[in-house]
Amino acid sequence: KAGVTQTPRYLIKTRGQQVTLSCSPISGHRSVSWYQQTPGQGLQFLFEYFSETQRNKGNFPGRFSGRQFSNSRSEMNVSTLELGDSALYLCASSLGGGMNTEAFFGQGTRLTVV
Amino acid sequence: TQLLEQSPQFLSIQEGENLTVYCNSSSVFSSLQWYRQEPGEGPVLLVTVVTGGEVKKLKRLTFQFGDARKDSSLHITAAQTGDTGLYLCAGGGRSGNTGKLIFGQGTTLQVKP
Numbered sequence: 001k002a003g004v005t006q007t008p009r010y011l012i013k014t015r016g017q018q019v020t021l022s023c024s025p026i027s028g029h030r031s032v033s034w035y036q037q038t039p040g041q042g043l044q045f046l047f048e049y050f051s052e053t054q055r056n057k058g059n060f061p062g063r064f065s066g067r068q069f070s071n072s073r074s075e076m077n078v079s080t081l082e083l084g085d086s087a088l089y090l091c092a093s094s095l096g097g098g099m100n101t102e103a104f105f106g107q108g109t110r111l112t113v114v
Numbered sequence: 115t116q117l118l119e120q121s122p123q124f125l126s127i128q129e130g131e132n133l134t135v136y137c138n139s140s141s142v143f144s145s146l147q148w149y150r151q152e153p154g155e156g157p158v159l160l161v162t163v164v165t166g167g168e169v170k171k172l173k174r175l176t177f178q179f180g181d182a183r184k185d186s187s188l189h190i191t192a193a194q195t196g197d198t199g200l201y202l203c204a205g206g207g208r209s210g211n212t213g214k215l216i217f218g219q220g221t222t223l224q225v226k227p
Contacts, residue, residue: 004156043157043217045215050213092215102147103147
């Protein structure tokens, strides 16, 4: 069974630009969550999508948005990039139901804002 | 706000030594997961514990969930250089099905030959 696939692996953007990251979950998984990982803050939850609906949201500004398609693939968009947005962005997929939120992560997209 | 505190943050030991990493919270979690992460890669799931008092073993790794489901520990016996990495604990929230995990800050383990 294929794992979680994130594209692209690496990105370099300029301040003020926008960026779109993509995540394909494990087949059969309906929940996709996004996390930002930085050395100072660790892994922080951005949002979760389940059946094309945002089900939960972390404490990030509105510049961070996402969506999920009918095939469960998800995209995350960051507009008006700031230097502080440089991070490893991780996508996690899970079945999405019940009390167990066991999540499987992709390799991440390393975003560098210059 | 549910927080998970991991300790120690850094650990450098010799091959063959034993070690324990702790993950503590004042909140109850419906499940708790342990991950291991290599630099530049995504976290890899090691184990999930869901029942208070549960103990799971994965070769030389032993994971325990506290009776009250507020804390967990990871014990590694006879550490090997291949165990080097960042260990993360993550708790599933009360609702259980929201897909949101609360992560500890991580424990960086270095095992020297």
